[in-house]
Amino acid sequence: MTQKFQSIKGFYDILPEATPLWFKLEDTARKILSQYGYHNIRMPVVEPTELFVRSVGEHTDIVEKEMYAWEDALNGDKLTLRPEGTAGCVRAVVEHNLTYNGPQRLWYMGPMFRHENVQKGRQRQFHQIGVEAFGFDGPDVDAEQIVLLARLWQALGIQDVELQINSIGDAAERAQYRETLIGYFEQHADLLDEDAKRRLHNNPLRILDSKNPRMQAMCEAAPKLMDGLGETSRQHFAQLCALLTQSGIAYTINHRLVRGLDYYNRTVFEWVTTKLGAQGTIAGGGRYDTLVERIGGNATPACGFGIGLERVFLLMQEYGVSAQNQPDIYLVNVGELAEQKAFTVAETLRNMGLSVVLHAGGGSFKSQMKKADRSGARYAAIFGDDEAAANEISLKPMLGQGEQARVPFEQILDIVQAG
Numbered sequence: 001m002t003q004k005f006q007s008i009k010g011f012y013d014i015l016p017e018a019t020p021l022w023f024k025l026e027d028t029a030r031k032i033l034s035q036y037g038y039h040n041i042r043m044p045v046v047e048p049t050e051l052f053v054r055s056v057g058e059h060t061d062i063v064e065k066e067m068y069a070w071e072d073a074l075n076g077d078k079l080t081l082r083p084e085g086t087a088g089c090v091r092a093v094v095e096h097n098l099t100y101n102g103p104q105r106l107w108y109m110g111p112m113f114r115h116e117n118v119q120k121g122r123q124r125q126f127h128q129i130g131v132e133a134f135g136f137d138g139p140d141v142d143a144e145q146i147v148l149l150a151r152l153w154q155a156l157g158i159q160d161v162e163l164q165i166n167s168i169g170d171a172a173e174r175a176q177y178r179e180t181l182i183g184y185f186e187q188h189a190d191l192l193d194e195d196a197k198r199r200l201h202n203n204p205l206r207i208l209d210s211k212n213p214r215m216q217a218m219c220e221a222a223p224k225l226m227d228g229l230g231e232t233s234r235q236h237f238a239q240l241c242a243l244l245t246q247s248g249i250a251y252t253i254n255h256r257l258v259r260g261l262d263y264y265n266r267t268v269f270e271w272v273t274t275k276l277g278a279q280g281t282i283a284g285g286g287r288y289d290t291l292v293e294r295i296g297g298n299a300t301p302a303c304g305f306g307i308g309l310e311r312v313f314l315l316m317q318e319y320g321v322s323a324q325n326q327p328d329i330y331l332v333n334v335g336e337l338a339e340q341k342a343f344t345v346a347e348t349l350r351n352m353g354l355s356v357v358l359h360a361g362g363g364s365f366k367s368q369m370k371k372a373d374r375s376g377a378r379y380a381a382i383f384g385d386d387e388a389a390a391n392e393i394s395l396k397p398m399l400g401q402g403e404q405a406r407v408p409f410e411q412i413l414d415i416v417q418a419g
Helices: 019-035 049-055 061-066 086-095 139-156 171-187 194-199 204-209 213-220 231-246 309-318 336-351 365-375 385-390 409-418
Strands: 046-048 068-071 078-081 104-113 125-134 162-167 265-272 281-287 302-308 329-334 356-358 379-384 392-397 405-408
Touching: 019 104, 019 125, 019 139, 019 309, 046 049, 046 086, 049 061, 049 078, 049 086, 086 104, 086 125, 086 302, 125 139, 125 309, 139 162, 139 231, 139 265, 139 281, 139 302, 162 231, 171 204, 194 204, 204 213, 231 265, 281 309, 302 309, 329 336, 329 365, 336 356, 336 379, 336 385, 365 379, 379 385, 385 392, 392 409, 405 409
Parallel strands: 329 356, 329 379
Antiparallel strands: 046 078, 068 078, 104 125, 125 302, 162 265, 265 281, 281 302, 379 392, 392 405
16 A cells, blocks of 8 residues: 655644635735835745854754754755744845845744644744844834734734733843842752753743743742843833833733843843633744844844744634635536636636636536535626527626626626625
8 A cells, every 4th residue: 555644743734724814814914014114035944053053042942952953965064944033034134234225124924943842833833924123223113013013913803912021131231130040049949840950050041931830939039130220221121111001002021021042132022812821922022132243244233023823823713713715706617618618708707807716527507506605606607508609697696695697798897896
C-alpha cells in the first residue's frame, strides 16, 4: 500500500471552510494599518542564525530551545526559519538603508516557526502580523500602535481584551535592576523551580513571567523595576499613560510584564484575554531603541508589536464573528447549445464584475441545482437551450425570498446588485 502522508505535528492546514474568516481578519488589519500610514514589507522566512542570537538574545527560550536552525549542507551557512519578525525587518531596514530619507512605518504578515509544545492557539508554524516604526523616539508612536490595536479589536468584533503596560527602562536601569532581582531571588532560592534556577543568572527578568502557582506570591512581592527608573524613562512612561487616557484606552500597569526578548526597552505592552486559556496574549510589543545599532545600523529609535493571528482567529470564533466567501452566481447549463455557450457566458458575467462558478462535468438539471444550493451562491443562473437561443438567462434567488425570472443579459448586473 502506498504511504499516506500527514502534516508534521504543529504544522497544520487551513481549509477552505476557514479561509473566509482569515480573509476578514487579514483584510481588516490591512485597512486599519493603511489608515495609520504603515507600508507593507515582505522579508524571507529564512535568515542567518546569528541574526536571532544577536537580536532576540542568546539566553532566551527562543534561541536556546525553540528555533528551527540548521547548517546548509551545500555551503555551510548557519540558517534559521524565522521565529519572530522584528529581527528580519530590522535587518532589511539596515541592509537597504530605509531610514535614509526619514522615519518609516512598516508592517508585514506571514508564518513564523518555533519548536514549542502544541496547544490550542500555539502551533509550531504560526502566523503573525508585525508592525514596526523606525525613527520615532517619543511616546506618541507607542500610544499610536496601542490605539491602532484597539481599533482593530473593535473592527473585528472582539471584546473583553485587557491592555497591560509596563516600562522596563533603559539598558543601564535594567542592568542595575537585574542585580537587585538576582539578589532577591537568591534569598528565595527554595521557592525557585528548575526553569527559574536556569534563568537566575542569565535572564532573571523572565522569572517574573513564571506561571508556576508556587512562585506567584514571591514574584508579586519582588522589587519593581519602575521604582528604579531614571527621570527620562519616567517621563516617557507618564506621557504614554496620558495619551492612552486621552484616547479613552483603559489599561493596567503590570509590573511583572517584561516580554520574552532581549531587545526591548522602556515601553512594553500586551493585549490579553481570558477566553483562550493559557494562551491569553493576542498581541504584544514595545520599544527596542538599541536593536538597529546592535545589528549594524545607525542608532535608531524604534517601536513595534506582533499579533498572533491564530489566537485572534479563535477569539473571533469565540465571539461568533462570521464571514463568507460565496459566489454571486452558480451557472447551471443544460442542453447541447447551452453547454457550447456556457463558458463564454460565464466570462461575460465575470467581465461585469460578478463572481461566477460555472458548473462543469455535465449532469441533470436536478443534480446541478443541488450543487448550486450547496455552493452558497446568491443566485442560480439557469442557462438552457431556450435561453441560449434568445440570448437571455433565468435567475433564481437561492437565499431568501424572490421568484425565478428570465431576463436579458444586460439586466443581470442590476438585479444581482439590487438583491
